[in-house]
Amino acid sequence: MGINWRKYSHSVITKVIGFMLAILCFTSASSIFLNIELVHNADVSIAFEDGYYNGKDYLSDSSEVIESLRRIGNYKSEEHILNGGTLIEDRILNEEEDLFREFRYNSKSYNFNLSDEENYTKFKEVYAEKILQIRTNLIKEELNNYKATIQRLEKHQAQGLIYYAKNDETEFTNTPNKAEDYFRSFPSYMIFDGYKQEVFPQEVKENSQYNWITSNINQLGQKEVMYIAFTAEYLNPRIAEWKENKLFVTNSLYQMAGFLLVLAIAFIYLVLVIGRKPLKDHEVYLNSIDRIYNDLNIGMCVLLIASWVGAINILDHLKIYYLIFPITLLITTLVVILVLSLVKHLKNRSLIKHTLTFKIFYRLFRFINDIYNSGRVGVKVVLIVIGYPIIVAITFFMFPITIGVAAWLTLKKVKEFEAIKEGVKQVKEGDVHYTINVAGGGEFAKLASDINSITDGLYKAVENETKSERLKSELITNVSHDIRTPLTSIITYVDLLKHEKDQTKVEGYLEIIDQKSQRLKVLTENLFEAAKASSGTIAVNFETIDLVSLITQGLGELDDRIQERKLEFKTNYPRDKVYIKADGKLLWRAIENLLSNIFKYALEGSRVYIEIIDSGTGVTLIIKNISAYELNISSDELMERFKRGDESRSSQGSGLGLSIAKSLIEIQKGSFNIEIDGDLFKAIIQLNSFN
Structure with a gap:
């Protein structure tokens, strides 16, 4: 089938x-x-009109009548026009300016060495007759418009239109009865008296093109009156x-x-x-x-x-x-x-390929590409040497321009070569910040770009080396300070113990020695853990972990420390469980380091925000808190080892917590970043979701 x-x-x-x-x-x-x-x-839109009064025909005729009456009100009479009563000075000036432009561009009497005022004086002498004729021409134009308007009104009047209009002291009407009620007696009428607008039948106002009428009526003065009536004789044939x-x-x-x-x-x-x-x-x-x-x-x-x-x-x-x-x-x-x-x-998938334009450009591209892919500057130079005489021969009638273009291009290339030469000299003398500026995509531009890339690499290498030396110096200083402080205390109190006979003081000395030794132990363990984490030698046991449960359980275990610091934790978790692929012990160790950081440095009595975002392809953990110390340090420097938020180093931190957390997250194939905004500290951990 x-x-x-x-x-x-x-x-x-x-x-x-x-x-x-x-x-x-x-x-x-x-x-x-x-x-x-x-x-x-016929207008196709007539099929969608509900009635004659809702259509374009009625409004078109009405608008034409209103416009004609409004114009006659402005013209007043033929005598008024002939006396120049309808002329506007701005219109005369515009016509005069048009003549002056014609004088400037077409007349030999215009002198570019003179000022505009002097030329304007000369213009009035040369164009005196035309300037006088402006007023006459405008009056003729206004008179023709007046007569055409009268003819349009007479045409409507012959078909049954009745109207009355008053402008100041001038009246225009074709009926002796000027009463409003008289005009209301007809099948359709419009009464406009100042701001008063009365239209019958009412469906006229529902017409979508009613603005044709209002746009003309809005131009009437407050004291202007206009009554219009459409007789049955006028309406019936139109309907x-x-x-x-x-x-x-x-x-x-x-x-x-x-x-x-x-x-x-x-x-x-x-x-x-x-x-x-x-x-x-x-x-x-x-x-x-x-x-x-x-x-x-x-x-x-x-x-x-x-x-x-x-x-x-x-x-x-x-x-x-x-x-x-x-x-x-x-x-x-x-x-x-x-x-x-x-x-x-x-x-057939040949709509583009089967075009004359494609074939021409494709072959031209292949030809140019073959030359370019030859990869040898010598070949390109040979093509220029061969092609240039041919171009000159073809354009022999304009050879000065051809030679000038060639000389300009040659000078441009020489300048590019000199710029590269100067740039290499500056870099050789040690100015690694120097940049060679050669625009375009030619051979010299590519060479300049390659040299700039070398200087950029050299500058970055010098900068990294300087930064490395600075960090090494700071690392040694910080390690020395953090180790020397408890060690000095231990030595001092041991020396005191040797000569102290009072047993009460001995117990106090031993307690201090115990505290300092524990501090030294923690510092040594953290240093060892940081070295081990950064070396990547820690074994990672990946498993499926519910991140929400892990954090909820951990916060419960740390409730005493939270209450001690009077911190208020605000959490924002998804409703469902959020599973990730990570090592539970290492992940908690990293999170615990962040929480310990908060207990040490967060402003007492402030809020801590913990948010988990599951994007489907990954999970983001965000922890934010307000620091009790002024964070006048960049986020990159804060990630360095032995760096603390309190520059006085008066707190009990080792400065290794963030570094250890970053290393632990990275060996679990995640990422760890921090952001600082004023005193707001924000840690962002991104982990792989479990698929």
Whole structure:
């Protein structure tokens, strides 16, 4: 059944039928649309209008009447215009400025050596007649506009329009009855008196284009009055015409919708089956038309569409509408054939490759790329030596420009070489900060970039060496201080014990010696643990751990220390358990180091925030607290061994906690970072989630 259906749907006859349906439906839909727009001069939007008063026709006529009455109010009378009463000085000045620009660019009398004021004086002498003519021309223009406005009003009056307008002391009307109630007696009216606006019927205000009227009314003065009435004689033929147009447009749109639906089905069918044969599933078959390059194909489609638009305009101008269908049918047939050819190339994945532009640029690129990939500057120089005379010969009529361009390019390359030479000299003399600035992507630019990379590496090496020496010095100083302090105390009190006879003091001395020895023991163990962690010799036993449970249990065990420091822990965990892949003992040791750091350095009575974020691919643990000491140190320096937040080193910390925590997290394939913002200390641990 499937094979028979495919054989039928992919047959030549079925394709021809689909093709004919597509072009006929498109041609019919286009002809109907053009028939609406050109032959009947109808607006398609009329099909969606609820009534004549809600449509564009009523508002267009009303707006034209209001605009005409408003203009007449400004013109007042023909005598007023002839006396220049409607002229605005700014308009006269603008016309005069236009003449001055014409004088500047076209007149030989304009002198660039003189000032604008002097030239303007000269302009008034040369263009005296034209300047005098400005006022006359503007008055003629205003008079023509006034007469045209009167004619438009007379046309509406002959069809049944009644109006009354008053502007200052001037009245314009075609009825002796000026009462508002008289105008309200008609089927449709508009009354505007200052800020008062009364329109009937009310659905006029519901029209989406009502702003056409209000935009003109808003220009009326507070004392201006305008009454307009539309008689039944005026409205009835317009309403009948509106109903006839609406019926015609609505039926035409239904016909267009039917044709477009069939067109869509036929075109989709053609897109699916074009280039395929009944018993071949994947291969796309091309014909002689498909040999046309796709960019030329697209250009031909654009040209055909432009020709169709031009032909329709000519036919509309000549009023020869019966030729629209055959011309549209012919051009649609050609365009559909070309478009289906593009569809076949799209299926064949050759839409871009089968273009004349692609082939030209591809071959040019291959040629240039082959020369560039030769990798030898000598070859490029030879090509320049050979190519330049050829270019000069071809452009012999402009050889001075060609020689000038060559000289400029040569000078530019020489300057680039000198810049590189100077840069190498500066670096050789020890200026590792020197940067060679050579723009572009040529050989010299690449050489300069390579030299800059060498100087950057040299600068970083010197900087790292300096930093390393500084850290070594600080490390020795800090270790010496931290070890010497308890050791000195032990030696001092041992010496006191040798000569002390009072048993009470002896016990006190022994207690101090015990405290200092324990301090020395902790310091030694931390130092050993830090060395072991950084060397990576600690065995790691990866297992699945619930991070939430680990932290909750740990905080419970440390509750005494939390209460002692009066710290308030705020936690933000996901609702579900968060499983990670890590070593439980090593992970807790790292977290415990951070918590110990908080107990030692956090501001007493402050809050500590612990947040766990599960992103799916990894888990982030964030611990934040407020330091009791001023953190006037960078996060990088704080990570160094024997560095403390209190520079006075008066606390009991060893300065190894963060370094040990970082090493322990890293050997578990995680990352450890800290951030400092004022007195806010923030530790960020990122671990691998359990998949």
